[in-house]
Amino acid sequence: MxxxxxxxxxxxxxxxxxxxxxxxxxxxxxxxxxxxxxxxxxxxxxxxxxxxxxxxxxxxxxxxxxxxxxxxxxxxxxxxxxxxxxxxxxxxxxxxxxxxxxxxxxxxxxxxxxxxxxxxxxxxxxxxxxxxxxxxxxxxxxxFGFPERRILLNNRKILDGIASKLGIGGDAKGEVFRVLDKLDKIGEAEVEKLLGEIVGNEKTGELLSIIRAKGDNRSRLALAAKYSEEGARELGEILALCDFVVEVDLFLVRGLGYYTGPVFEIKLSEGIGTVMAGGRYDGLLGIYGQDAPAVGISxxxxxxxxxxxxxxxxxLKKTDSRVFVACAKPEFYPYAAQVAAEFRKAGIACETDLNERSLRKQFEYANSLAIPFAAIVGEREKKDKSVTLRDMSGGKEEVLPIQDAISRLLGR
Amino acid sequence: MxxxxxxxxxxxxxxxxxxxxxxxxxxxxxxxxxxxxxxxxxxxxxxxxxxxxxxxxxxxxxxxxxxxxxxxxxxxxxxxxxxxxxxxxxxxxxxxxxxxxxxxxxxxxxxxxxxxxxxxxxxxxxxxxxxxxxxxxxxxxxxFGFPERRILLNNRKILDGIASKLGIGGDAKGEVFRVLDKLDKIGEAEVEKLLGEIVGNEKTGELLSIIRAKGDNRSRLALAAKYSEEGARELGEILALCDFVVEVDLFLVRGLGYYTGPVFEIKLSEGIGTVMAGGRYDGLLGIYGQDAPAVGISxxxxxxxxxxxxxxxxxLKKTDSRVFVACAKPEFYPYAAQVAAEFRKAGIACETDLNERSLRKQFEYANSLAIPFAAIVGEREKKDKSVTLRDMSGGKEEVLPIQDAISRLLGR
The missing domain is CATH 3.30.930.10 (Bira Bifunctional Protein; Domain 2)
Incomplete structure (x- = not known):
């Protein structure tokens, strides 16, 4: 099948x-x-x-x-x-x-x-x-314990401003953006080649000189402001409110056609690539009904x-069960079920033997799921309302009243 | 759209x-x-x-x-x-x-x-x-706080045994079971009529006299054992292990054709109907690969x-937010964001004003989501590292250092 x-x-x-x-x-x-x-x-x-x-x-x-x-x-x-x-x-x-x-x-x-x-x-x-x-x-x-990350920020308004200043419009603009968006996959040299095919070498040179400009956020925003004052101002506002490092990256496009303002991308390290991304899409809701501005991250x-x-x-675990209630003999199963119910009442996830197997087989099962403890019940335990608590890693065993076993399992 | x-x-x-x-x-x-x-x-x-x-x-x-x-x-x-x-x-x-x-x-x-x-x-x-x-x-x-429930139990083996004793086999058996399964929907009179059309009035009478027999679980199982000793014994074993009320109901079929053993159904009250159901289907896995017995409940x-x-x-709630951090004036938003971060660090879900609105509008928003508290920040609060904590139901306000506001919100 x-x-x-x-x-x-x-x-x-x-x-x-x-x-x-x-x-x-x-x-x-x-x-x-x-x-x-x-x-x-x-x-x-x-x-x-x-x-x-x-x-x-x-x-x-x-x-x-x-x-x-x-x-x-x-x-x-x-x-x-x-x-x-x-x-x-x-x-x-x-x-x-x-x-x-x-x-x-x-x-x-x-x-x-x-x-x-x-x-x-x-x-x-x-x-x-x-x-x-x-x-x-x-x-x-x-x-997630990933302190090493890069948060990249750009604005579609800036990209639009650059394209418009360079006289790149219509279908060519969309194509240019799609090529820029492939930077991570194909590398800068290939991007340059493909852009040349779309808008010619001169415009490609100008475009790349702008979006590749060296410098810190401040100088990049100053450059960006020449193409879209509003776009640069918006990014400045965002940066002022972030008390962590955010990099203005004029190369950043984010593929989706519906973005209208700031776009962003979070990378964990050069090799691993983008783990989060998003942007503003103020025009999208209008397609479906009442328009409203919107922005999101995925x-x-x-x-x-x-x-x-x-x-x-x-x-890394194989089960939630903290303890396996093991039956020395099948006839003690009702008591085992009762012990398991007490454990669960105390918030301890546990299970019992559903296969009427030998004690050895029960331990094998518990070990296969890395269940840390076994609570063994037999004649004596049933009589005393106790269990024999076994540490499955060391094999140490101790006879304890149910409530004491619970305390032990809860780490008290 | x-x-x-x-x-x-x-x-x-x-x-x-x-x-x-x-x-x-x-x-x-x-x-x-x-x-x-x-x-x-x-x-x-x-x-x-x-x-x-x-x-x-x-x-x-x-x-x-x-x-x-x-x-x-x-x-x-x-x-x-x-x-x-x-x-x-x-x-x-x-x-x-x-x-x-x-x-x-x-x-x-x-x-x-x-x-x-x-x-x-x-x-x-x-x-x-x-x-x-x-x-x-x-x-x-x-x-779920539903102590009033009925747990009904039957065994396909018993139903099969009855059908076989009455000489109901082949397609007729499947049809009979499908009719019995509709009891809740169509009522006993209609069931009787439909059964009559399939197997005749005599067999219908016999069949119904068995599965409708009055009496407690013990007497029903004794009756059932005449048709399937194994089926009755299995139900007896289940009952012995349940420390809550379970009713043997020989009328219970559970529609699905693949059940092979015990079947069960949990109803919350006559009117509301079945909320859980299941049974044993020992033959199903074999269709897909390695066979194994199986039983489940949905x-x-x-x-x-x-x-x-x-x-x-x-x-019943509209949001997880416990407190809305409100800005007296837009210029205090960075401090509001900082307060919100402190709250979150303490495990308190909260939000701030994302629309640069007036204090009145901010309160309206907080009330529309029934957020119980507002923490208002302005010039004085920013200077003192405090907030004005407002109980949104009574309107009572108190100026508190951030940490004291946290203690208050955590109910300490």
Whole structure:
């Protein structure tokens, strides 16, 4: 029988524990800033998805039942659809941590079904929003124990200003941005070559001299202001509100066509690449209903999960069970079940023998899941309302009344 | 622009908080018994789904991209596919709380996309499994504050035994079971009529006289043993291990064709109907790979969420934010952001003004989300590293150093 569909996978218990820890940390950060949860259907009307998807994304949509619906390819379209119709207080600050689907060619570490974790703010034009989103990004890096990160910031208005000054408009502008966006993948030399093919060598030289200009944020913003005063001012406002390092990077585009203002990207190190990215998209909601300004950031959970696992920064476990209640003989199972119930009442996750196996087999099972303790019950234990608590790593055993065993397991 | 697909819906923040609480309680119960999480793709190969789906379910499958894949209609098929190939220690105890999709005609309270919460045990023939699953069901009723519940238990082996004694076999047997399964929907009189059409009035009379027999569990099991000694003995074993009321109900079928042993159903009250159900399906895994015995129970989250909301048994809230940090004037926003950061560091979810609004407008926003406190900052507060803490319900205000405000908010 066939296994999982192409580019998709099962996530077994051990990987789930890491994933849940990652998602838990991200959710907790989102909540601490007052973002509110929203869940939307997995599928949307195809026309809802297509209203935003560019031609690149369009062919990646999984189409359902002949074509009326498609699976969502991101969490921004459903948010825009919802927020353009909601009467929730503004700003509407929402988070969503959920699955999206894209029919891409599967690659190493790239799947057709994956999680995204998004926060978005609908209903505010203030740059306070951008600074809050970068603060959240910074907090998530901290929560994951990744202090080494680069937060890059640019503004579409500046890029637009440069393009317009250089006389790059229409289709050429879109193409130029798409090429710039590929910098990480293809490198600067290739970018230069491709730009030359689109706008000629002279304009390419001018463009690159601007966006590659050396210097600190201040000098880059001064340069940027020549092309878009508003764009540079907005970035200055954001920087003033961030008490951590943010780098103005005039090379940064962010692929999506719908961004209208500041865009940002967080990289963990040169090699690992982007783990979070976002920007302002003030025009998008209007497509779906009532227009409103909006800005958001998306956290790449899959990459963070992989990192957590590789760097062993998550708690690696096979089960929540802290103790296995073992039966010396099958007839003591009712007492074992009773002991397990007492443990659970005290908040201790535990399990008993469901297979009527020998004590040796029960220990083998407990060890296979790395359950740290066994509580063995037999005739004496049943009579005394006690258990023989066994440390599965050292093999040390001690007969204890149930309540004392609970205290021991709780580390009191 | 169109909204959500037919029979599907957005779940806004207020409803999400209730839902998360329900899911959290269920997950916590599953974990306390040592069940381990498994997540599988939303879609499966269509042939994987069809291997289990009866003709009723088949037409409810959402088909993807021309027919290679379909969206899962339950969590049992993916479990069976996974568990028939895994080398995880046995018993493999897994839980899954996830979305499933069925293209049914939408009705009140019935959706085409909904959650299920399942626990299953793969790899044990012992009736300890059934008793553990019923214990979990009972614990979940307790965790939701629903002490009034009926736990009904039957065994497919008994039903098979009765059918065989009465000479009801082949297609007629399946039809008879399907009619019995509709008891809750159509009532006893209609069941009797339909059965008569299938097997004649005489056999219908005999059949009903058996499964409707009055008496306690003991007398019902004694009667059942005449048709399947093994089936009755299994139920006896389960009952002996349950320290709560379980009713043997020979009328209980549970619709699914793949059940092979004990089946069970938990009802909250006559009116509300079934909130959990399950049974043993020892033959299913063999369809997908390596065979193994299996038994599971499914919790109807949607119904529990509705009940929690109706009975106001969940914490009803609009946001996690405990305090809104308000700016007397825009120039104090950097200090407001700093105060908010201190609050978050202390574990207090909070938010600030992202719209550069007047104090009155800020209060309106905080009130619209029922945020209980405001921490107002202005010139004096900034100078003193303090806040003016305002109780939003009574309007009482007090100037406090940040740390004292934190203590107050934490209820110390």
């Amino acid at each position: 066939k296994l999982t569909p192409k580019g998709m996978r099962d996530i077994g218990p051990e990987d789930m524990f890491i994933r849940e820890e990652a998602i838990g940390r991200i959710r907790q950060t989102f909540q601490s800033f007052g973002y509110r949860p929203l869940e939307t259907p997995a599928m949307e009307y195809l026309e809802t998805l297509r209203a935003k998807a560019g031609p690149e994304v369009d062919k990646q949509i999984f189409v359902i039942d002949g074509g009326e619906y498609g699976l969502r390819f991101d969490l921004t379209v459903p948010l825009a659809r919802y927020a353009s119709a909601t009467d929730a207080p503004k700003p509407f600050k929402r988070y969503a941590i959920d699955v999206v689907w894209r029919k891409e060619e599967p690659q190493r570490g790239r799947f057709r079904e994956f999680y995204q974790a998004d926060v978005d703010i609908v209903g505010s034009l203030s740059m306070r929003c951008e600074s809050e989103l970068l603060t959240i990004a910074s907090a998530i890096c901290g929560a 956290v790449g959970i899959e990459r963070l999960v992989t990192l957590l696992a590789e760097q062993k920064k998550a708690i | 169109k909204l959500t697909p037919k029979g599907m819906r957005d779940i806004g923040p207020e409803d999400m908080f209730i839902r998360e609480e329900a899911i959290g309680r269920i997950r916590q119960t599953f974990q306390s018994f040592g069940y381990r999480p498994l997540e599988t793709p939303a879609m499966e190969y269509l042939e994987t789904l069809r291997a289990k789906a009866g003709p009723e379910v088949d037409k409810q499958i959402f088909v993807i991209d021309g027919g290679e894949y379909g969206l899962r209609f339950d969590l049992t098929v993916p479990l069976a596919r996974y568990a028939s190939a895994t080398d995880a220690p046995k018993p493999f105890k897994r839980y899954a709380i996830d979305v499933v999709w069925r293209k049914e005609e939408p009705q009140r309270g019935r959706f085409r996309e909904f959650y299920q919460a399942d626990v299953d045990i793969v790899g044990s023939l012992s009736m300890r499994c059934e008793s553990e699953l019923l214990t979990i069901a009972s614990a979940i009723c307790g965790a 919790v109807g989250i949607e119904r529990l969420v509705t009940l929690l909301a109706e009975q106001k048994k969940a914490i």
